[in-house]
Amino acid sequence: MTYHSLKQLAGQLATGKASSVELCQDYLARIQARNPDLNAFITVDAERTLAEARAADALRAAGNAGPLTGVPIAHKDIFCAEGWLTTCGSKMLYNFVSPYDAHVIEQFKKAGMPTLGKTNMDEFAMGSSNETSYYGPVKNPWDMARVPGGSSGGSAACVAAGLAPAATGTDTGGSIRQPAALCGITGLKPTYGVVSRYGMIAFASSLDQGGPMARSAEDCALLLNVMAGFDGRDSTSLEREQEDYARDLAKPLNGLRIGLPKEFFGEGLTGDTAKAVQEAIAQFKKLGATTVEVSLPNSGLSVAAYYVIAPAEASSNLSRFDGVRYGYRTPDYTDLTDMYEKTRAEGFGSEVKRRILIGTYVLSHGYYDAYYIQAQKLRRLIAQDFAEAYRQCDVILGPTAPTTAFKLGEKADDPVQMYLSDIYTIAVNLAGLPGMSLPCGFDGQGLPIGLQLIGDYFSEARMLNVAHQYQLATDWHQRTPGGF
Amino acid sequence: MQWETVIGLEVHTQLTTKSKIFSGASTAFGAEPNSQACQVDIALPGVLPVLNKGAVECGIRFGLAIGAKLNRVNVFDRKNYFYPDLPKGYQISQFPLPIVEGGSLDIQVGEGDKAVTKTIRITRAHLEEDAGKSLHEDFHGMTGIDLNRAGTPLLEIVSEPDMRSAAEAVAYAKALHTLVTWIGTCDGNMQEGSFRVDANVSVRPVGQQEFGTRREIKNLNSFRFLEQAINYEVRWQIEQIEDGHKIQQATVLFDPDTGETRMMRTKEDAHDYRYFPDPDLLPVKLDDDWIDRIQAAMPELPGAMRARFQRDYGLSAYDALGLTSQREMATFFTDTLALAGEANAKLVANWLQGEVSASLNRDEKDITQAPIAPAQLADLVKRIADGTLSNKLAKQVFEVLWTEGDQHGHSVDAIIEAKGLKQMSDSGEIERIIDEVLAQNQKNVEEFKAGKEKAFNALVGQVMKATKGKANPAQVNELLKRKLA
Numbered sequence: 001m002t003y004h005s006l007k008q009l010a011g012q013l014a015t016g017k018a019s020s021v022e023l024c025q026d027y028l029a030r031i032q033a034r035n036p037d038l039n040a041f042i043t044v045d046a047e048r049t050l051a052e053a054r055a056a057d058a059l060r061a062a063g064n065a066g067p068l069t070g071v072p073i074a075h076k077d078i079f080c081a082e083g084w085l086t087t088c089g090s091k092m093l094y095n096f097v098s099p100y101d102a103h104v105i106e107q108f109k110k111a112g113m114p115t116l117g118k119t120n121m122d123e124f125a126m127g128s129s130n131e132t133s134y135y136g137p138v139k140n141p142w143d144m145a146r147v148p149g150g151s152s153g154g155s156a157a158c159v160a161a162g163l164a165p166a167a168t169g170t171d172t173g174g175s176i177r178q179p180a181a182l183c184g185i186t187g188l189k190p191t192y193g194v195v196s197r198y199g200m201i202a203f204a205s206s207l208d209q210g211g212p213m214a215r216s217a218e219d220c221a222l223l224l225n226v227m228a229g230f231d232g233r234d235s236t237s238l239e240r241e242q243e244d245y246a247r248d249l250a251k252p253l254n255g256l257r258i259g260l261p262k263e264f265f266g267e268g269l270t271g272d273t274a275k276a277v278q279e280a281i282a283q284f285k286k287l288g289a290t291t292v293e294v295s296l297p298n299s300g301l302s303v304a305a306y307y308v309i310a311p312a313e314a315s316s317n318l319s320r321f322d323g324v325r326y327g328y329r330t331p332d333y334t335d336l337t338d339m340y341e342k343t344r345a346e347g348f349g350s351e352v353k354r355r356i357l358i359g360t361y362v363l364s365h366g367y368y369d370a371y372y373i374q375a376q377k378l379r380r381l382i383a384q385d386f387a388e389a390y391r392q393c394d395v396i397l398g399p400t401a402p403t404t405a406f407k408l409g410e411k412a413d414d415p416v417q418m419y420l421s422d423i424y425t426i427a428v429n430l431a432g433l434p435g436m437s438l439p440c441g442f443d444g445q446g447l448p449i450g451l452q453l454i455g456d457y458f459s460e461a462r463m464l465n466v467a468h469q470y471q472l473a474t475d476w477h478q479r480t481p482g483g484f
Numbered sequence: 485m486q487w488e489t490v491i492g493l494e495v496h497t498q499l500t501t502k503s504k505i506f507s508g509a510s511t512a513f514g515a516e517p518n519s520q521a522c523q524v525d526i527a528l529p530g531v532l533p534v535l536n537k538g539a540v541e542c543g544i545r546f547g548l549a550i551g552a553k554l555n556r557v558n559v560f561d562r563k564n565y566f567y568p569d570l571p572k573g574y575q576i577s578q579f580p581l582p583i584v585e586g587g588s589l590d591i592q593v594g595e596g597d598k599a600v601t602k603t604i605r606i607t608r609a610h611l612e613e614d615a616g617k618s619l620h621e622d623f624h625g626m627t628g629i630d631l632n633r634a635g636t637p638l639l640e641i642v643s644e645p646d647m648r649s650a651a652e653a654v655a656y657a658k659a660l661h662t663l664v665t666w667i668g669t670c671d672g673n674m675q676e677g678s679f680r681v682d683a684n685v686s687v688r689p690v691g692q693q694e695f696g697t698r699r700e701i702k703n704l705n706s707f708r709f710l711e712q713a714i715n716y717e718v719r720w721q722i723e724q725i726e727d728g729h730k731i732q733q734a735t736v737l738f739d740p741d742t743g744e745t746r747m748m749r750t751k752e753d754a755h756d757y758r759y760f761p762d763p764d765l766l767p768v769k770l771d772d773d774w775i776d777r778i779q780a781a782m783p784e785l786p787g788a789m790r791a792r793f794q795r796d797y798g799l800s801a802y803d804a805l806g807l808t809s810q811r812e813m814a815t816f817f818t819d820t821l822a823l824a825g826e827a828n829a830k831l832v833a834n835w836l837q838g839e840v841s842a843s844l845n846r847d848e849k850d851i852t853q854a855p856i857a858p859a860q861l862a863d864l865v866k867r868i869a870d871g872t873l874s875n876k877l878a879k880q881v882f883e884v885l886w887t888e889g890d891q892h893g894h895s896v897d898a899i900i901e902a903k904g905l906k907q908m909s910d911s912g913e914i915e916r917i918i919d920e921v922l923a924q925n926q927k928n929v930e931e932f933k934a935g936k937e938k939a940f941n942a943l944v945g946q947v948m949k950a951t952k953g954k955a956n957p958a959q960v961n962e963l964l965k966r967k968l969a
Contacts, residue, residue: 080530093529100523102530199530206763234532235765313763316562319573320527324629336627340566363564363758372760 003162003480006071006219013060013070020053020060020070020114027072027116031163034484037144040158042077042135043085044117052114059112068222069112074164076155077118078125079210080199081105088201089121089133089151092321092328092347102199103231104168104210111226116164120154123349124318125175125203127151128421131412132351139408140183141481142447146405149179149421155213156183161484166214166223170200172207173306174400174425177437180213181400181450184439186467186477187213188220191457192432193238196231202317204310205236207429216477217438217467221246224460240458248465254288256466259393261296264424268402276441276449277399280470284397287469294389294396298381302427303419305382308362308375309430314352315359321347354415383431390456395466399424400437400450424452434460438467439476448476485726486690489718490698491653491683492645495660496638497670498614498678499542505613505637506533506576513676521616521631527571532764535560539637540768542669543583543611544778546639549667549785550606552587554775560611560765563757568629569616577640579759582610583768584639589663590787591655592805599801604656605644612638633677639669645684645695650714654707657681658809662786666811674705681710685717687725696721697731701738701745713738717745789814797821797829806837813851816858823862824869831865839879843886856885863896876953877905908954911963914947917955918963921946932968940964 004012012018028046035041049072056070080086080098082105087093101109108115122132130138130153138153140146141161148157152169156179159167169176171189180187188211195210202208212223224245231237260281269277281291323329323343330342348356362371389396401421411418428435433454440451451470455463471477504511507524524531547554559581562574587606592599614636619628641660647653661679665672672679681704686696701717704710716738721731733751738744761767784792786808793804807817813836820832840861844854864881867873873881877900884899900906908914922929925946931939947960 080528086529088529096529098529100528197530198532201529202532202764204763233534235534236763312760316564316574316758316760319564319566320529320571322566322568322573324568325526325571326528336568360758363760365756365758368758368760 003215003478004165005216006068006165006214006222009071009165010068014065020056020072021050023070024049024053024072024114024116027164031117031158034161034163037139038141038157038161038163039136039138040120040148040154040161040163041074041117042087042089042120042133042154045084048083049114049116052109056112056114066111068226070114071165072114072116073108073223074116074119074155074158074167075105075108076121076152076168076170078121078170078201079105079168080201081115081118084115084118086118086201087135088125089123089135090321090348090352091134093326094134094328096327098199100199103196103233104227105199107226107229108168113226119152119158119167122151122153122175123352124201124314125151125170125172125208126314126351126355128174128178128418129406129408129411130154130179131408132349134349137408140405140447141484142184143405143445146407146447147182147410149182149401149405151175151179152187152213153179156180156185156187159183159185159213159215160481162480166212166219168210168227169213170203170208170210171425171429171435172203172209172310173429174422176211176213177400177425177435177450177452178422180437181439181452182405182448184448184450184476184479184481185213186216186220186436186438186471187211188224188436188460188464189428189434190224190228190460191238191434192429193236194228194240194434194458194460196229196234196237198231198233198237202313204313205317206313207306207310209429216471217436217464218246218249218471220436221249221461221464221468224464243461245461245464248461249468251465251469252288253284253466253469256284256287256289256395257393258284258289258291259294259389259396260291261294261299261389261396261398263296263299264398268423269399272441272443273399273401273403273449276443277397277451280440280451281397283470283473284466287473292392294392296382296385296389296427298378298385299427301378302382302430303423305375305378305430306422306426307358307419308371309379311355311359312363312372313359315356315363318348318352318356323347351415379430382427386427386431386433386454386456394456395459395463396454398452398454400452401425404443404445404447404449428454433457434463436463436467438471439479440474441476442479448479487687487718487722488690488692489648489650489714490645490686490688490695491647491650491714493643493647493653493657494682494684495641495657496614496680496682497641497664499539499637499639499669500671501536501538501542501637503536503538504635505536505539505611507635509635511636513673515632517619517628517630518632521634525571525631525635527573533576533762535765535768536637539611540583540770541778542637543609543639544770544775545667545782546609546641546664546669547584547587548775548779548782549663550584550587550589552584552606552609554770555581555583555585556770557581557767558583558770559767560762561759562762563759565755565757567615567618568627569618569631569634571616571631571634575613575615576762576765577612578610581767582608583770584609589656589659591652591659592801593652593655595802599805602646602652604646607642607644609639609641612640614638645686650711650718653683653714654711657707657710659786662809666786667782677705680705683710683714683717685714685721686731687718687721697733699731699733699745700735702735702748704738709738709740712740712743713745716743720745783811786811786814793829793833797826797833799829799833803833803837806841807833810851816851816854819858820861820865823859824865828865828869831868832861835861835865839882855887856882860885860896867896867900871956872900872907873905874907874953874956877907880905904954906954907956908951911959914951914955914959915963917950918947918960918967921950922967929968940968
């Protein structure tokens with residue numbers, strides 16, 4: 001059952017072939033065996049998981065099971081979950097046991113899906129390799145010497161290695177899609193506002209969005225049905241009709257217009273990744289789609305705009321971690337200022353500090369107009385580019401990441417190289433659009449390659465349909481890493 | 485050299501919403517420390533603010549009350565700084581786009597008949613959240629933090645530097661206090677910190693155009709302290725300049741024990757608050773319907789009521805101001821008038837401004853706690869008007885009402901009857917007493933006839949004494965004159 005789809009697992013539960021307790025025990029056993037190498041989980045609490053599994057089995061016995069009741073899921077350690085250690089990958093929250101559930105966690109609880117554990121991540125979701133986690137880097141199951149991507153690296157790795165059938169992630173600049181690509185799984189970042197941010201520890205509030213990570217588009221659709229929904233506690237949550245994201249999965253792709261941004265197919269895209277993406281395009285044509293070249297002229301500026309806006313918001317969002325009320329506090333200090341300085345110097349890692357410094361700088365008096373206001377203008381231009389492109393196409397296609405998984409330590413000392421890992425994904429967050437990554441092949445070293453789909457606002461169901469039809473015709477998403 | 489004082493005020497008014505501006509926690513005063521701080525108020529990881537529409541409504545109401553421009557789109561910003569009683573490390577406030585811009589408030593400057601109206605311009609008013617409280621006592625070597633107040637909604641009202649004396653500043657602060665309590669956006673309780681004043685004070689040579697360098701006196705929570713602090717600060721600044729020093733821009737605190745201000749921080753220590761729009765909150769949109777509904781529900785405002793009292797009832801500016809100092813006082817006045825008749829407006833005003841106010845002050849009571857009701861005051865005034873009671877007797881009746889009556893108990897007529905306080909107007913009875921007095925005071929009669937006016941007054945006094953003050957003095961005068969003619 002290691003690599004079963006959610007539908008298969010739900011089927012086993014529905015037919016009584018397995019109980020939720022049994023499913024959870026199997027996954028917990030795999031976690032126990034493999035996590036020490038993989039380091040995909042920060043917290044595992046078998047007792048808590050099994051208690052939730054028993055509750056799910058009882059729900060089913062009482063005839064009140066929903067479509068996914070009893071199917072376990074792992075949660076990125078950015079989501080506050082009552083009674084669970086919730087660290088956000090940081091020493092700053094090494095002892096923070098959340099007294100409340102994030103909206104996303106509530107939704108999964110309501111659906112009767114037990115929590116398998118809290119997954120490792122870049123500290124405060126700042127990173128593209130999972131190397132900034134205070135709890136050590138996560139390994140890529142396809143090559144244990146390589147990174148899984150980030151920041152949702154633990155979630156991607158545990159699904160790729162079969163330690164969990166699915167996981168939640170969050171995506172601020174590519175943190176669901178890039179690790180999904182590097183680990184050969186499927187991940188979706190919804191339209192900004194579709195998934196509530198309440199209880200999701202904030203990195204950059206105007207960009208953060210939670211989403212599902214799983215083995216297929218179909219699984220992602222089922223998970224999004226659980227995660228999405230209006231939440232009055234998040235002012236940016238959108239009040240919309242509840243929709244069934246799986247409703248269009250079976251639709252044929254005849255007449256689908258795929259936009260290919262010329263900026264994504266320039267000189268930066270080479271080798272195996274370029275080849276795999278081209279083959280995917282050919283596959284879509286076979287399925288009845290047509291392609292059209294579109295242009296996103298300002299997309300080249302998205303990394304620059306992002307590294308103003310995201311750190312600016314982060315510098316303010318992370319101010320609450322001050323040692324006063326919860327989390328880490330330095331053991332020795334002389335006065336209040338000393339306590340603040342030492343707590344934050346010792347509690348935050350270097351990447352987080354770098355971003356707080358950048359963010360503080362760009363918001364400072366005299367620099368605000370030159371950086372923050374300019375970046376916001378770029379953000380509007382980038383959104384306009386997409387709006388223009390969607391006059392000619394239904395979905396935009398391109399690579400998710402410029403390279404496949406790189407080696408641990410390879411980019412750790414070069415922040416700019418690291419930031420460029422998200423060059424294809426960042427514009428999507430700036431525009432607030434939905435985007436997803438799905439496996440489309442392997443490079444010469446056997447590492448997975450990700451294909452990115454970018455939809456117009458609220459076109460998740462259409463994107464999932466496109467991805468699902470592709471996955472019916474290909475088996476990249478069913479490949480599993482050797483040794484797992 | 486002649487110096488001119490320039491003052492602008494920033495007033496933090498706590499809004500009357502039941503819950504906080506960005507969370508559902510209660511705003512009630514005086515609860516156990518940290519018992520009214522929910523997960524949003526203590527800024528747990530992951531929590532988010534949700535705007536309380538009631539606070540916005542208060543902002544709209546205030547903007548309408550001062551004739552301001554309401555920004556149809558206004559924006560919440562983050563003001564970033566570290567302090568233990570600021571749980572998020574930033575305060576949510578409004579900076580470039582506040583809910584209210586412009587507007588003005590009229591104040592009375594000068595006393596009595598010399599009082600003139602002066603218009604104080606208001607720069608802006610913005611919504612923001614309050615911080616918690618740091619408790620430095622009771623925790624040896626440590627500081628206690630109480631976050632009950634964190635997230636309490638405030639409307640900060642910023643005036644232009646239009647005031648030229650401490651007295652004007654106090655008049656403005658009082659007028660603002662009257663207005664915000666009148667429209668119900670603030671309970672005005674200064675002891676509990678619901679109405680806190682910061683005063684920006686500078687001085688300049690009379691005739692100079694540019695303003696002097698200002699110092700800001702923080703957190704004055706009584707009108708008396710406001711006046712004392714400004715007067716001290718003005719003297720201090722003038723001394724400094726005359727001694728050849730320059731004023732440094734600074735924030736100062738007023739110490740009520742010493743009556744002095746002392747430096748808190750200079751401009752050099754000022755924070756860079758790194759304001760930026762709060763991405764957790766959407767811009768606030770005010771639609772016309774909403775504004776119209778609030779406008780329709782607005783009470784008559786103190787300024788308009790003051791003008792009406794002067795125009796319709798011929799009241800003095802002083803009386804009109806006094807009667808509109810508090811909405812409940814104005815209501816008491818109009819309620820009394822409705823029963824006593826508008827012809828008695830001046831009499832009612834005199835009683836409210838005189839005996840009633842004095843008794844309230846003496847007993848440290850508010851008009852809402854007055855032991856008499858408008859119906860009783862109306863009866864009292866009617867009995868004065870119809871001659872049943874002299875002013876002196878009326879005061880005795882009032883005393884009984886005030887000390888023994890409850891709001892629904894004693895009627896004026898019953899007291900007059902029971903205590904025998906009815907004014908004697910039976911001229912036959914008075915004449916009989918006058919005859920007795922004249923008979924017993926022949927000496928005075930002779931003196932009067934010899935041309936001594938004083939002797940006449942002595943006789944009046946004797947008659948009043950004999951009637952226990954119940955005779956109508958005018959009537960006594962007239963009858964005496966006739967008898968002695």
